[in-house]
Amino acid sequence: MALSKDELKAAILEKALNGPKAQLYVKDFYACDPEAGPRDVKNAANDLVKEGKMDFWSSGSTTMYAAKGRAKDEEHR
């Protein structure tokens, strides 16, 4: 891992907040630190959900991540 865990979380949150896509797959965050393992990225993204900064968006079969407030429920589409 080139980044510390906190730096990785900050990079993930930045991408989720300001990237072009509102909802992202966990693999979309791999580029935040190409040297980090998939588990490190997954754990960092899941920590951000626990901290209330991101949400899980799930279709039922797939799960994506979104910065708090950026994802929309199907109810509102």
Place this chain on the structure above:
Amino acid sequence: MPKHDTPLLDELEKGPWPSFVTDLKRQAEKKPECFDILGQLELSFRDKITHWKHGGIVGVFGYGGGIVGRYSDVPERFPGVAHFHTVRLNQPSSKFYSSAKLRDICNLWEKYGSGMTNMHGSTGDLVLLGTTTPNLEPLFYELTHNLNQDLGGSGSNLRTPECCLGRARCEWGCYDTQDLCHTLTMHYQDEIHRPAFPYKFKFKFSGCPNDCVAAIARSDFAVIGTWRDDIRIDQAAVQGYIKGEFIPNAGAHSGKDWGKFDIKKEVLDLCPTECMWMEGDTLKIDNSECTRCMHCINVMPRALRPGAKQGATICVGAKAPILDGAQFATMTIPFIEVKKNEDGEFAEVVEVIEKIWDWWMEVGKNRERVGETIMRVGLPTFLKVMEVTPTPQHVKEPRSNPYVFWQEDEVEGGFERDVKEFRKRNAQ
């Protein structure tokens, strides 16, 4: 909520079978939103399109699975099902639970949901159908605090592991499926409750090759019991079947008179590898050719039993037909002993699982099941990742491509060579 006219659904009550329409009408007496389920389904039958939409950020705090958001796309007509989320509960291993536990779950679901259930979902979960977003957290609190009951998996998570009855009730269990299922469920709590993968991943555990949970067809990681020595034969019992003292198939097909049991017709000639024969009164089996179809054991359970050196075969990559059609799992590890270490973990099985995950998390595309990744990169690459030496059983068909693509480490001197020196001898 008003009752809706449902002439098309009413037709479904006219056959000789139990009807979910009747069940819903009965439930609607207590839960009026069930009238709206019937109304919306009638509309779907007329429009020939679903009026459900699914997906969203519904869930309980800290969990990324277990609840599937579901909404009506005509909520103004059917307000009772405007929200109609599905909740998946992790079923106990082999679905062993008491009637009291089921009653408690049903009572809780009457309190917080529609009262409708699906027993069981494809992955084995107890599926509770239909609740609203505000009810999710109180339901989850009572489930976990009062009923000691957790949610199952959904989304890009490890799905709720499932196992057959195993040694609890079946004499053919070649390993303790319940123990493996429960231990791995506890070991992988984080993967069940929070997304970890490019797509869903399913474990299924069958104690013998009869594969009662259809692991080979429906799981990304199928652990199927097997044995590596000879089928155990009780020759006296074989004679008992031939003489008609025992009912074949343990009486499973006894509703019809099939005539006298004929071991040649019903067992020997049906062996797919033709590895059985009679020498006088003695049944012989060429065990090296046995393909573990279980037919002979199923027909003569008193006479034949799986061998004594037991373990499991691990197959990887089954899936349903979203992309490229349905696919069976591919045999990857021919035999593994399924035993706990001193820490109470199935370390050898865990090592295989994590080798697959580490590779798939890196190489798998978004929404690509591990079986699809294997198809895309090729089985030889996957076997190399798994550090498995290919066996003849891995070959689907003889190769039609005459070229052999050597790896550098298989060629003496590697790919780096002195071309001038080579041409001195070979390119005159």
